[in-house]
Amino acid sequence: MNHLNKEAIAEGMNSLQKYICDRLEQIDGVSLFNNDEWSRAEGGGGVTKIIQNGGVIEKGGVAFSAVHGPVTEMMQKQMNIGGTEFFATGVSIVLHPHNPHIPIIHMNVRYFELNDGTFWFGGGIDLTPHFIVESQAKLFHEGLKAICDKYNVNFYPKFKNWADDYFFIPHRNETRGIGGIFFDHLTIEDANLSKEEIFNFCIELGQNFPILYNQQVELGKNLPFTENEIQWRNLRRGRYVEFNLVNDRGTKFGLVSNGRTESILMSLPANASWEYNFQPEENSKEKQTLNLLKKGHSWIGN
């Protein structure tokens, strides 16, 4: 269907950014997003929306971009693609809350097309609790499964495992958090859906993002916390930094391909800590969390 061209998809992504930021401002209750608009010499640009020192969110960003230009040698090598001109648009989010009992969350939906006629979608949502509460992890995964199942019942099991593999820190042998879903290079053949349906799936994921996060915020935001729990939160943030800078393919690709550094690194927390060889006490909540940071754990039962 020709009406769902790249301009319409970019417009949908741009609207999604606004929709999510409005909802997140309500959830936060204190701070508003600041806009940082930028353009790219090679073509296109974006708006990075940043929230800081909020009632719930200490530092977070919701970024929209729609960029285009010639396919570089680096893109050919890293993405294994044909075509000479590309177009890419998407929304990506990372939120770092103050309260250690509220998880860090990440979301991304994106669309990519080439002038050889090929196109695909990608995306993911994953949750990084500082302290894993299994009932909350279940709620989050059930929410994702419900959205996936509306489009293709194979999506959740496939994309859940993909998230386990993607959001993994090899040098720590631990997952970044409780995972979620991740998908890349999703074509109409892979999805067995029309272009419109895949696009709607991405938009619906995005529209559900504030709902899914609000569930987590409501369950954590009134819980008191100690200095030790803040220190543990900061150590977990340190692992988040490690994943993003060492392992995240999107971040690495952005940095080496001369992307906009501040927008790419909006994912980093206001602060993070490292302590040499820190080992939590046996049977502590911290140790229980570490023990659950494994691939292949079913959060919604079997």
Add this chain to the structure above:
Amino acid sequence: MNHLNKEAIAEGMNSLQKYICDRLEQIDGVSLFNNDEWSRAEGGGGVTKIIQNGGVIEKGGVAFSAVHGPVTEMMQKQMNIGGTEFFATGVSIVLHPHNPHIPIIHMNVRYFELNDGTFWFGGGIDLTPHFIVESQAKLFHEGLKAICDKYNVNFYPKFKNWADDYFFIPHRNETRGIGGIFFDHLTIEDANLSKEEIFNFCIELGQNFPILYNQQVELGKNLPFTENEIQWRNLRRGRYVEFNLVNDRGTKFGLVSNGRTESILMSLPANASWEYNFQPEENSKEKQTLNLLKKGHSWIGN
């Protein structure tokens, strides 16, 4: 000369670690190093010495290792080497002080040999002031030049430029600090020195490390500092984390080659901060520091 075999070099490196830690404990005046001994399944091991919450040093490490084993496919690819068995030994140091007026410092000296008979040395020392003071930068570079000149007058200019190129953060378009010296794959042909002389150069660099750092510590440790200066220190530490996790070839190689994660990441600070698109005020000390984080600056005059 056969007496300078790999065992003798490893012993020299091990003694250097002890020598430096003794001197650093005197400089710190409060904390002592803790030993973390480890061994490696494939062969060899090391001792990572960590100092925390000291009088001067907030977090620092001095690591010795001597490892050996089969040359892996990854090593062949990344290092472009022959031989089937390797031996590597060295000492590496990173110190993060409390006081923002004392610089972060890094040093590394290392020896590598293959069973095809080839061997080489590598190393470097570089300084990362949170606030650059040109007279202190001059003192540091003059100290390095004096050591280099004793061995080969080409070393300082060559290794100074190499450090500018190596300790560079492309995605920020800034150097990590004021540089220092860096060299890799230094053979007797490159150095026009005997194996003993290159080894002595490495050891002399190491023995001068506490002297060079003490000069910086003495000039900064009694200066008062503000909360804003602590926040700036933490933002600069953020850049240090970015360099080490994104750009430092040693760190990346260590992590992907299944090295000992805690020892590799001892280089990370106790805490670091990120603030979206932080811009220091014009003519501030912070802005003056940023303006000096450029390659090719001569710190000792022409």
